[in-house]
Amino acid sequence: MTAPLSTPTRHEELSRPGRWIALSVLVLAVLLVAVDATVLGLATPFLSEDLKPTGTQLLWIGDVYSFVIAGLLVSMGSLGDRIGRKKLLLTGATAFGLVSVLNAYATSPELMIVARALLGVAGATLMPSTLALIRNIFHDARERSVAIGIWGAAASAGAAVGPVVGGFLLEHFWWGSVFLINLPVMAVLVVVGVKLLPESKNPAPGPWDLASVGLSLIGIIAVVYAIKEGAVHGASWGAGAAAVVGVATLAWFVRRQLTLESPLLDMHLFRNRGFSAAVLADLLTILGLAGLVFFLSQYLQLVQGRRPLEAGLAELPAAIGAVVAGLLAGRAARRFSVRAVVSGGLAAIGLALGAITLVGQNTGYPLLGAILLVVGVGAGLAFTVTADVILSSVPKEQAGSASAVSETAYELGAALGIALLGSIVTGVYRGFPVPEGTPGPVADAARESLGGAVEAASALPAQTAAELVAAAQRSFVDGLHTASSIGAVVLVATAVAAWFLLRGQRLEDGAGAHH
Incomplete structure (x- = not known):
């Protein structure tokens, strides 16, 4: 067959409008993943009330998706290089939409965990495919930087749209409805992608080693x-x-x-200092951020008493900051330096996480909004530039594998962050003293999770219930402070490491090396 050898030529012949039209389709895949990731956190209190998971089961629901996707990303990225990134992307998007239905109608914590795991299998096909296609569609380094900025901005926009749309749905429908918003996005992606996306693959990939x-x-x-x-x-x-x-x-x-x-993965990629440093920065950054991201919705709803839509709107500054910073990141890295932009972004996130320790049960929104805005700006700068460094450090034939390594670092960091920082929050939380006269079973249920405390309190006299909920909220905030402090240390240390490891790195260097 000669088709595999001819596919790369299609991209090189894409007109300038054609490249940007193709990017608009890839953006839909990013939105699909970003929206799904954000609505889970928003739906957690409702899901907890309905499915009644234990604290451990709730953590599994939160991180099993990341565990599975981290385990499969490298394999799927390599598979896309072999069978075609477009084919893998459209197949994965279809599966992602269908499995979202299973998430929506889960009837037990165990089934929800299985559904999230299956979603991880489908999700592992999406992100490496989109970045690999960008690497193969955009050969000009500056054009590619803009495309990656738009790609990152789409992820941030999805993170903003998800909570708002999810909050609206949670106020009018049952919690499972938030997963069904994946379906229309998936349908548009598949129908339009079949017609508009160019195929790309490695012309001589070799066998896929099972x-x-x-x-x-x-x-x-x-x-x-x-x-x-x-x-x-x-x-x-x-x-x-x-x-x-x-x-x-x-x-x-x-x-x-x-x-x-x-x-399956060319280990020689890691000999490139810029590639390795960018991957490490991604992993440590999301590890430090994961605790805040996972517990923020619970804080806004169960501690501050906001409705789901209010909680979604309250998170908007982070997304707005990330969108704006992501679009400007490539230009900033060329004007100043890669290490200045990445280290500056990471340091900003670290300082913002440290400021979380100033947030209490009744903190006004201006402080919280400012913290989230700084987190968004820092993340938009750092993640966009590291993605650019990773893609421009490898030959376009290996773009799928390189993208998969980047996404594996991201997902592994998220999984580890939720497991470690989430466990710290849970551990600190469980130590709170219950009011005198609280029955043993009620106290045990209250210590499982903050959602469990709110529900358990409904069976108590008003005064005791108020004391129990207040004690649980204080303990949850203490846990959030501890996790954020650790995250701040991780981010500042990563900023310092990035300053040295990315010394001399320029976006143009890798981009031109493999043309």
Whole structure:
């Protein structure tokens, strides 16, 4: 067959309007993922009330998607390089929409966890495909920087639209409706993408090594599981065994990649200092941010008493800041330097996370809004430039694998952040003293989660109920302060590391190297 050899030429012949039209389709895929990620946090209090998950089950619902997607991203990115990124993107988008229905109609915590895991399988196909297609469609470095900025802005816009639309739906329909908003986006993406997206693939990819797929999946999930178990339950034989299995399996995976003629992941990519530094910065940044992102909606609704739509609107400054900063990031990195923009963005996020310690149960919105705006600006600058560095550091034939590494770092950081920082919030929260006279079963239910405390209080006399909820809210805020402080330290340390590791890095260097 000669088709695979001819596909790259299609992109090079795309007109300037054609490139931007193709980008508009890719933006829909980004919106699909971003909206889904944000509505889960908003729906958590309602989901908790209906499905009654334990605190541990609630954490699994929050992070199993990230666990699965992190384990499969490298495999899916490599698969897209082989079978075609357009084909993988449209197949994944269809599956994503269909599995969203299963999420919407889940009837138990266990089924919800399974549905989120399946969504992770579908989600693993989307983000690497979009970035890889951008790398292959936009050959001019400055044009590609703008495209990546728009791609990042779309993710931020989705993060803004998701809570607002989700809040509206939660006020008028049941919690499952927030997952159904994926369907129209998926339908438009597939119908329009079939006609407008150009196909691209590696013209000589070699076979897709199934053994490597299994090793990467088992290794990453085992390591993440070990960290999660250790964070929640402390040192145990189970967590230790999982850690040993995970590390050994990943070592086997790396060794296998170094010996294969056509590896699933070219380990030589990591010899590029800019590539490795950008990937590490992404992982640590989202790790530090994950606790705030996951618990913010609960704080706004269950501590400050905002309605879902109000909570969604309250989060808008972060998205607005990220959209504006993302669109300007490429220009700023060329005017100043890559390391100045990335380090500056990360330091800003770190300072904003530190300011969370000033937020209490009754804090006015101006302070919270300012904090979220700074977080958004910092994230927009840092993530957009690191994505540009990662894409421009590799040959376009390996764009899928490189994008997958970037997204794996992001998802792994999110999973670890929710597991570690989320467990810290939960651990601090569970230590609060219950009012005298509170029955044992009610106290146990209240200590499972803040949502559980609000529900358990409804069975108590008014005075006792008010005292129980107030104590639970104070303890939750204490946990949020602890997690944010740790996140702030992680972000500032990452900013310092990025300043040294990205020394001399320029966006134009990698872009021109492989043309």
